[in-house]
Amino acid sequence: MRVKTGINGLDELIEGGFPEKSTILVSGTPGTGKTLFCLQYIHKGLELGESGIYITLEEKPEELRREAKRFSWDLKKYEDLKKLVILDASARVGLPQTEKYFVEDLDIENLLNKIYDICLEIKAKRLVLDSLPPLFEKEESIRSKIHKIGRILNEISCTSLVVSETLDENRFSRFGIEEFIARGLIMLNLEEIESRLRMRECRRSIFIRKMRETKHKVRRYPFYIGENGINIDVKGELL
Template sequence: MVKRKIKKHKYKEIREKIKTYIPGFDKLFSHGIPKGSSVLIEGGPGVGKTIFCLQIAWEAIKRGKKVLYMSFEEPEKHLISHMKSFGWNPDTYIKKGSLIIRRFNALDVSRSVEALLSEAKKELLIEIQPVFFPENFNPDIVLIDSLTSIASAFTGEEARFRIYMEQLFRYLEKTDTTSFLIREVANPTHVGVTSYVERGEAISFLSDGIIVLYNVIYNNGMRESAIEVLKMRGEKIYRKIVKMDITNKGLKVYPNKVLRGIHRRNYYLT
């Protein structure tokens, strides 16, 4: 009997990885962000979360991608003017239809979810497009600014917020859309603040990745911005907190400048 050699399958299914093109930032990954991931952008107030997302949007539309920016905070015209202040002019892409920047009212979302649930008569997941996603627009990238604002409209209705989140993440997964979802976090836990109990944990494990932006204060009164990729499913990441700057051309990340003095006694985070 002839023994047949069974060749081992050499090829694993390789997921496409995408780049953000934010200077220096992509060096924090071996290849990039797996396409179709849902990535949380976390950080304190004013740390640069919106700019980070606007820059991702700009770099993507320039490269022919379709982008949806859903704002629950700032109005469209402010976001467009922020972009222009960094030298990014989104007008032609908006006109062409490859970029949609739209502002929504978080209370409308919570009301619609409530209405949908009462229609369904039971609090089950509803397999439909999450409320307020524009129809007939299939974006490559969705940015949501912010989950915190949406959550605030569900105060006292946390179970419903969770249902909406599950519906949203499931939809993004099904459509293979890469998404960046901003979440305001007062005190990130993992750099020494032991008393902090993380809220909204459900969102953390629904997400495939977490990027954290820091506003560090040193003892001498100096402030520095920093960034870290905390988690990225399906990708090797460089586990370090590195310096970041907001310049007049947008965010710039210094992958080789690991933050000094990351020790509980000589810094704190806002």
């Protein structure tokens, strides 16, 4: 079974969508469109009647709602219908909390238990974890935490996107081990190029590094952000 991504052009490149119940790592440097990619994926599921959970560890839920509204995606409507939960894991102890779903600290066991309970509560089909780096304050515990995350994602049987922000566009992930819990790896890039008028401009591109159970080209494709979100130029293969 395939899960439609909602990303314009992507399904065409991966045989109709993500493999069902798989975990996909979405990586890239800051500003490449990772959060938008995830919002677009979650919203597509909501349109198809599939419940979803979005775990945010950096941006506040209200910021996500505002970002989605730029593309006419009304997340609040689905929250009110109990089809979507935005779990606020960006909160810090002692700060006021206005969200219904939140965790006060980044204890990995507490967070994963909360995710598990919410997925059962709303019968979630899609999950986004955005993003991994805030969970890993102590580098010596990274491997153990990543394996715990992988186990819980396998148990809940959602089709999941996990975000990892990289500091170097040549790396697949921040810590070099996140990709081992994922059946797919999608890299988003932002690079400066020289235009015809010899002016510097930026170009975004997407690279499907791996996707299990899927025939796909190992090529980069340019994409742009329009009124309806991310649009991939599937005929514009880059070297």
